[in-house]
Amino acid sequence: MNLVLRLVAQRVALGLLLLLAVSVLIFAGTQILPGDVAQAILGQSATPESLANLREQLGVNDPAFVRYFHWLGGAVTGDLGTAMSSGQDIATSIKGRLWNTLFLAFWAAIVAVPLAIILGLIAVRYRNGWVDKLISGLALASTSFPEFFIGYLLVYFFAVKWQIFPAISTVYDGMPFGERMQAIALPAAALTLAVLAHMMRMTRAAILNVMQSAYVETAELKGLSAFAVIRKHAFPNAIAPIINVVMLNLAYLIVGVVVVEVIFVYPGMGQYLVDHVTKRDVPVVQAVGLIFAAVYVGLNIIADIAAIVANPRLRHPK
Amino acid sequence: MVEVVKKGGDTLLDIRNLRIEATVYPPGESPKNIVLVHDVSLTLEKGKVLGLIGESGAGKSTIGLSSMGYGRGGVRITGGEVILNGRDILKGGKEGFRKLRGREVCYVAQSAAAAFNPAHRLMDQVVEATLLHGTATRAEAEKRAVALFKKLSLPNPETIGERFPHQVSGGQLQRVMTAMALCSEPDLIVFDEPTTALDVTTQIDVLAAIKDAIRDTHVAALYITHDLAVVAQVSDEIMVLRHGRLVEWGGTRQIIKEPRQEYTKALVSMHDIEHAEQKPGATPLLSVRNVTAAYGGGCIKVLKNVSVDIYPGQTLAVVGESGSGKSTLARAITGLLPPEQGTVTFDGRPLANRLADRPKEDLRQLQMIYQMADVAMNPRQTVGTIIGRPLELYFGIKGRERDKRVAELLDAIEMGKGFSDRYPAELSGGQKQRVCIARSLAAKPKLIICDEVTSALDPLVANGILKLLLNLQQHEKVAYLFITHDFATVRSIADSIGVMYRGEVVRYGAKSKVLMPPFDAYTGLLLSSVPEMRPGWLDEIRSSVTAGFAKMAEMSDEGISLASGH
Structure with missing residues (x-):
């Protein structure tokens, strides 16, 4: 068990280090961007004096590394600064939107992950037969279409033609759960279709790889049914690569939802980011970038840890 | 009833x-x-x-x-x-x-x-x-x-x-x-x-x-x-x-x-090869002295103070079980795993520790044949190209002259020049190993290291390979370092034998001496474990082998206590 703890600690430490490196990149990247915030806020007619005053006020004149540590220190303690465009506290405005994004991602994942794994198992069971080809074909097709196209298709059929779900996913605080679910049905479906194929095909490939093993033959020669062989003997040994791809897709559900959120006008992180990129609101872009990076790194750490824990050789050393 | x-x-x-x-x-x-x-x-x-x-x-x-x-x-x-x-x-x-x-x-x-x-x-x-x-x-x-x-x-x-x-x-x-x-x-x-x-x-x-x-x-x-x-x-x-x-x-x-x-x-009647033991010559061709080697930057010692000699035109068989260090010895000699201590002398001069430091001439003189013949050849090259490559590399022989030499070598391995246009995938296991032998011979080496070259082959095919190797030794006067886990093979071809156990040579000498009792505990156990054809053999030797195991366990316990004393 000590070995596992050590490996896990190592992964977490590496993740934190990586996050620190990403924060430097985000900070440096937004500094390089052309444009003057003071000018953007005050407009073309501003006098040089007022511009200088505002720059002083915003702290833009300090050396870069001072500003970096100032920003990082704030971010670690939960203070993400104030948005330049609106003057609102970023942490407060992000909180609700982050929660919305997580809510959408969660329900998309609840549907997509088990569905992808089960479809993968079925594809292995009937490998190279028509069932396998049908599953692979449909999954590939759904991934190949751009998300916005699938999104508009869903809107066309479910919102316009049959009027089952709303075309615009408006959610607000205190909205009843049922209504909220109905509101996110279409974006969640679009996201599910976007990530399904990747996970399903990885599950299929990972299990097929294990199906070549001698222990799978042993199981068959014990008289286990084909599906029991896959479930009991092949799947547990294919779990590490499957978790990895699941985590990558979960990260995508949170970080990569920008297009879907914009299509369905869903008040999540993606839309918030797009809004403020157009306004050249650097603190918001930095904050959102940092949160996305943290989500990405965090989920990948979880995948690594799960793979370590799933390995009996590490869990039960000699 | x-x-x-x-x-x-x-x-x-x-x-x-x-x-x-x-x-x-x-x-x-x-x-x-x-x-x-x-x-x-x-x-x-x-x-x-x-x-x-x-x-x-x-x-x-x-x-x-x-x-x-x-x-x-x-x-x-x-x-x-x-x-x-x-x-x-x-x-x-x-x-x-x-x-x-x-x-x-x-x-x-x-x-x-x-x-x-x-x-x-x-x-x-x-x-x-x-x-x-x-x-x-x-x-x-x-x-x-x-x-x-x-x-x-x-x-x-x-x-x-x-x-x-x-x-x-x-x-x-x-x-x-x-x-x-x-x-x-x-x-x-x-x-x-x-x-x-x-x-x-x-x-x-x-x-x-x-x-x-x-x-x-x-x-x-x-x-x-x-x-x-x-x-x-x-x-x-x-x-x-x-x-x-x-x-x-x-x-x-x-x-x-x-x-x-x-x-x-x-x-x-498979093991019918008779090979009369030759007396060691005046000076050894290859001399390994007190070689110690380790993997993982000195962490895992796999060779401990190993010394053996190989004489020109003779065969040293190194025998041992998996993990005994016999293949590592080959890697140390060839410079693939530079020894930490000790020297390897070849033809009277010391060999550089690292493969990269050795001149081409040293590389030519010391060839190797592997257990898995099919992965030791480029599947996209014909047999002629594979055998001809050392001729070009070491001697600069090209064109018609090269083809002639390839034909001679194919003849030497009893395959005939018709095979020169074939690809490895078209050959049987035994034929593949023969091509590997021809490739090593093409360099005209003084020593060939054979690492379990017959282990992956069927018994009768393996027998044919051993006969071929002995035959070639007589004609080409080449020496072999023959690594194997099989005592029957050792008996068939060796002039001298080294028995390895956990990185050490526990018994070494002329074949007749090594195979003559009294044995040390490990060699005795190893020899009595080799299955004999007669029915009932297993029941006869079981008690003695069990005793041998007990003795070995004792020995390794002592080994552990010795090591921890350092």
């Missing part, structure tokens, strides 16, 4: 005119059907053991698995009947197969290390078939398993089931697999080369355990192996197969003592 009545011929398995086919997909050609088993019939009585013997491709595993209605890959049973317990199992369909697998017939695979699922505890796997078929409750099945662990003399029989496969040694896993097969109390067990992947000293232990278990439980068995000496110890009858056809079938004693068919005679 009951025993006498039973002897009337209580048939368990009756295979009639079995025909098995497979579809193969040769690259670039249309798929074609090949026949793996032609019209083979056999019967097996309850409680008896039938040995199936033959080289690879003889169809022995295919026949064994047919008794479970199973075919690997695209293998199909296309004719005949497999009658088990009075009914033709081929008529039962998939459901029927599932019901008999793991209940009436169980399977013990060649490599238990690969055949156990790494994700589950041993006990769960051992009782799985029993629980699946509902022949016992979990508690009963586990009790039965523990009793079997005891019978198979596994250490800690009460708790070994809690372990995962990677926590148990290869020899123990093989015994656990036997327990797994016996646990559901089947009528028949198919043993498919159960000891082939084991070291010789481990093999004897497992073999004895399997033999006892078969005797005590009265289970019938099909025992599949390519090793006649092994099968002679456990089976009542032996069936010799070749190219999917029956060659000869008879009682064990008759097959061993009075084989009728030419092929069986060849198998029985």
